Amino acid sequence: MGEGVITVTVEWWGDVIRTTIPVKVLYNLTRVELSPQNVTLEVGDFIILSAAAYTDTDYNIIAQCNVSWEILWEGEAGVELEQQSCCRVKVTALHWGEGNVVARITYKGRDMVARSHILIPAPLTHLELKAQKKTLFIGETTRLFARALAADGSDITSKVVFVWNLKEGPGELNSSEDSALLTGTDEGVAVVAVSATYYSITLRNSTEISVARRPKLGGASIEVEKIVLKPGENTTLIVNVLDEEGQPFLLPFNASWSSDGGTFNSSTGRVVIFTPTTTGYVKVVVRITSEFGTSSANTTLYVKPPGEAGGEKVGKAGGEIPWALVAGAVLSLTVAIILLLYFYKERGRGRGPHALERSPRGKNPTSPPVPKEVTAYGIEQDNIQPAREGSTPPDYNTSAP
Incomplete structure (x- = not known):
């Protein structure tokens, strides 16, 4: 509604007449x-x-x-x-x-x-950063993911502005919004950082990714619990795998076992239990395969025929000779040599039944001992007095009456 006035002016034969009319206008909202x-x-x-x-x-x-x-x-x-x-x-x-x-x-x-x-909006309170792989070989890549959470626990990743950068270390980084791709270019540790901004709040996070030279599979050996067995007796076999530098190979590999005279509780795995099915020498072979190379190892077990003594525990084995038997023979020979040397040594000292009769060097074994006296310093010395003029020296070779 509006209010106003309308002024009306009338002229008649030289006379002017004016009048004002109030007006109200009603509006429609x-x-x-x-x-x-x-x-x-x-x-x-x-x-x-x-x-x-x-x-x-x-x-x-x-x-x-x-x-x-x-x-x-x-x-x-x-x-x-x-x-x-x-x-x-x-x-x-x-x-x-x-x-x-x-x-x-x-x-x-x-x-x-x-x-x-x-x-x-709830403020940004948490920024997560995860990598698919924390260890890379040179030339490999891994993807990293960032996730932003608000104070109420809601995921606000799609509403956040991310900035990625490679702070230090070897690698190439390519990013897109909440994810990035890192490629290892040399040995070392790459540090990848990301920041997330939501309104006036900015959070930062970083992670380390190791870049290593691609390893190569080296040799392998078999560790045997028992190398000499009875028929039907089992033994534990363990394969140890090394890299090209002789260090334990810690990456995944596959082990495949075989034998010319026995069975395994499992034909694969690092540790197996072997049960022979024949007597005599039995050969066991394990083949190692990995994306980093292949290798193999073998050992020979001895299964005694019925009636012979049982097996012996040994630490490791890897050849075709029963080393326990060889070790026993070497030990017996060593003991015999030691006893022989000891016998001749004691005989030379005069302690044995055929000891030589020897007297002290430069002395007559039948002469009586020369009397000695102890000085003030506790040192023994010959008790021999100097001869006086006209006196006769004592005869120490004469026996007492």
Whole structure:
């Protein structure tokens, strides 16, 4: 509705007559608006919302309307309202959530509602970084994935801006949004970093990926629990695999076992149990295959015929000779040599039954011992007095009466 006046002027035979007529115009309210209609705020931020009411001729009559404000929010309201004027309100974000601020506009008994959608996103609190492989060989590639989580646990990866970079180490990095591809170019440790930005919050994370030279499979050997067996007695076999530098081969490989006289509890695996089915010498072979090369090893077991003694425990075996028997023979021979040397040594010292009768060098074995005395320093010396003039030296070779 609008108000005004109309002035009417009349001239008659030189006379001028003017009159004023008050006029009231009634408007028809057709639409209302609240702007901006969609708002995203971070906690602590605010915005001013403005309401408008229009007639069918797009005339804004909000000043002639009554406006009331309210909050429609799921759970506790995440915003606070402070009215600035009849058609303006200040909205302050208190905590993350989502809802609407509503302006209810009344004109001449007619009500209309305008809404503004308010989003207060949960802040970015966690950035995950994972790699498909943590160890690469030169020339290999691995893919890395980043994942962003908000304070409410929601996945906001698609809403985050990621920046990737290779901080240090060998490699080539190609990235696309939440993933990256690393190619190892030389030996060393590559450090890949990523940052994630969500509104005013930026988080960073990094991971290390080792790049190594591609190994080669070296030799293999068989460790045997028992190398001498009775018929039907089993033994445990273990294959040890080395790389080209003689170090334990720690990468996956396949072991295939075979024998010319026995069975295995499993034909594959690093550790197997072997049971012979014949007597005499039995050969066992294991073949190693891997993407890094092939190798093989063999050993010979001895299965005693019925009636012979049982098997002996040994540490390792890898040849075709029963080493336990050889070790026993060597030990017996060594003991015999030691005893022979000891016999001749004791005989030379005069302790044996045929000891030589020897006297001390430079002394007569039949002479009586020369008397000795102990000095003040505890040292024995010959008790021989110097001869006086006219005296006769004592005869130590004369026996006492």
